[in-house]
């Protein structure tokens with residue numbers, strides 16, 4: 001491990017920042033206090049800021065030298081609407097809210113890099129520090145872009161990072177191309193004609209139709225898309241009926257579709273609708289089909305990924321960088337930024353959970369688990385990666 005020396009000395013302060021954020025989690029677009037903390041630190045370190053993109057977003061600007069080159073480093077700031085069951089000192093003080101995805105750590109790591117870059121200025125160009133709201137379903141990345149992130153702050157590339165439980169502490173994982181999936185949700189209402197369960201011939205049973213549709217949809221995955229294309233179609237809710245002797249008027253199917261490409265998503269969405277409508281028509285029922293596209297697939301750009309790998313190796317050593325890590329069907333709104341700018345998103349290992357001090361809950365240290373905690377040992381490692389990436393991207397002449 002070759003950490004950036006002065007950042008090691010800064011670790012205690014970063015840990016204090018991280019734990020303070022952990023104790024005061026804020027949900028999507030409510031990150032007011034968090035943004036205040038970020039803004040106060042950046043200002044204290046002499047870094048100009050612009051606030052208000054994406055409502056609570058903060059952009060820090062560190063310019064050095066004369067080069068026009070620029071990169072963006074992005075951290076997310078929001079927490080989740082869930083009850084923390086840890087009871088160590090820095091556990092959440094806000095009931096029903098928790099930093100269970102480690103965005104407290106992401107914010108602290110980027111602050112660590114900001115402090116170093118502003119103090120040492122070992123680069124030629126501009127580093128934009130992007131502190132983003134509402135990653136957890138709110139599309140804060142998209143909203144900052146809609147508010148002019150890339151027009152107000154023109155940058156050549158943008159980079160993101162997420163802690164990854166189960167990956168060895170301080171190691172890195174990344175892959176060029178698709179690394180995280182698109183996330184989409186559907187809701188289909190099958191409309192039949194209710195009646196007495198003993199007289200099915202006088203009704204149109206929407207339950208049977210919904211079951212036929214549910215079965216048929218899986219053949220889109222197994223028979224219609226290319227087997228080499230990855231996709232998931234999960235029906236997670238089926239609702240119908242209220243009594244044992246009543247055929248209901250309606251049945252509802254709800255679920256999620258995940259894909260690594262928009263082409264495969266287009267195919268699945270259109271075939272789901274056609275199969276639902278034609279199956280229903282075959283049984284004299286009708287359907288209301290709604291399909292909502294949330295985050296797009298996260299696609300790492302090859303050149304920037306190769307570059308990021310060099311920066312990770314410079315910090316963690318070649319043996320701690322998996323450059324062919326397994327993609328995940330989870331989703332991430334940094335994907336929007338990678339649709340407009342070249343860049344790369346990486347995982348940094350959060351370990352197995354043994355970093356948690358006494359007082360943690362009984363659950364595993366997994367993302368979105370009530371016993372999760374960010375591993376503070378990562379703070380100087382992640383911050384060092386950001387600094388090396390910036391210095392290598394914007395080398396002094």
Ligand SMILES: [Zn+2]
Nearest residue numbers: 101136367368
């Ligand atoms: Zn999350």
Ligand SMILES: [Zn+2]
Nearest residue numbers: 101102135162
């Ligand atoms: Zn997250």
